Amino acid sequence: MPIINILLFVATIITTTLAGAMMEGVTDPFSLEGIISGLPFSITLLSILLFHEFGHYFASKRNNVTATLPYFIPAPTFIGTFGAFIKMKSPIIDRKSLLEIGAAGPIAGFLVAVPALYYGLSTSEVLESVGGAGIHLGDSIIMMILTSIIHPNIADGYDIYLSSIAFAGWIGLLVTSLNLIPIGQLDGGHIAYALFGKKHDSIAKWAFLPMIPLGYYSINWILWAILILVFIKLKHPPVVDEDAPLNVFQKWLGYISIAxxxxxxIPIPFS
Structure with a gap:
């Protein structure tokens, strides 16, 4: 019985529910009202993270790679978590397995985050902008597409104030994009290495360089760059069998992940 995994998951349910309650402006987030108001954010965000991590988990099983169940990380932050991860307990033998395992998580998370964001946007209000109030969230292409469908005629001086479900969907897509940067042992690094082999080193360097100028506009990029240099590294370690060819299905998984x-x-996530 994975007791630690369960305890961490329960703790993360609590911290994300409290975070959701505080987003809703509840005076006492520990009250029944606070719990009820915070659950939509918690359920949405944790569903996205669960699908992402179990995408990796089941792809690992499919490729005979031993992996742990997800470890969730509760945190006293404004979203209540630092995310989740799984540990690989056996080596990934070839590029085919590497690509399937790397791509399965982001694709699974994306398939949950998009409908969550769509529904959340449909319940979000369009209100007159208040200068200097709150945090401005940056737009991705998918965010702009969904916004144009749901709120096609936003007048000048008005903004969308995201519901907690929409915000959870937005966070889910941000996490997806950060993981898909083709660097080191990020999901995107696995995918790029599987698709392009040793060319990945050059791809990783070119993917890292824009973080420096982007950091001028959003400090988040500087923090992410430091985390990459210290913990993730730019270079991807080699797999045992470098020469195993990818089949059509695996190549398409890679291309879908790039898309x-x-x-x-999101060039400037927060401002």
Whole structure:
């Protein structure tokens, strides 16, 4: 019985529910009213993260790679979590397995985040802008597409104030795009290495460089760049069998992942 995984997940349900309650402006987030108001954010965000991590987990099973169940990370942040991860307990032998495992998580999370964002936008209000109030969230291509469908005629001086479900969907897509950056052992790094082999080193360097100028507009990029350099690294380690060819299905998984990265990338997430 994975007791630690369960305890961390329960703790993350609590912290994300409290975060959702505070977003809703509840005076006492520990009250029944606070719990009820915070659950939509918690359920939406954790569903996206669960699908992402279990995408990796089941792809690992399919490719005979031993992996743990997801570890969720509760946190006293404004979204209540630092995300989730799984641990690989056996090596990934070839590029085919690497691509399937790397791509399965972002694709699964994306398939949950998009309908969540769509529904959340439909319940979000369009209100007159208040200068200097709140945090401005950046737009991705998919965000702009969904906004144009649901709120096609927003007048000048008005903004969409995201519901907690829409915000959870937005966070889910941001997490997806950050994971799909083709660097090191990020999901995008796995995919790029599987698709392009040793060319990945050059791809990773070119993917890293824009973070520096982007950091001028959003400090988040500087923080992400530091995390990459310290913990993730730019270079992807080699797999045992470098020469195993990818089949058509695996190549399409890679191309779909690249398309998802383009659709979800947010140049300036917060301002």
């Amino acid at each position: 998802i990265f383009i659709l979800t990338f």
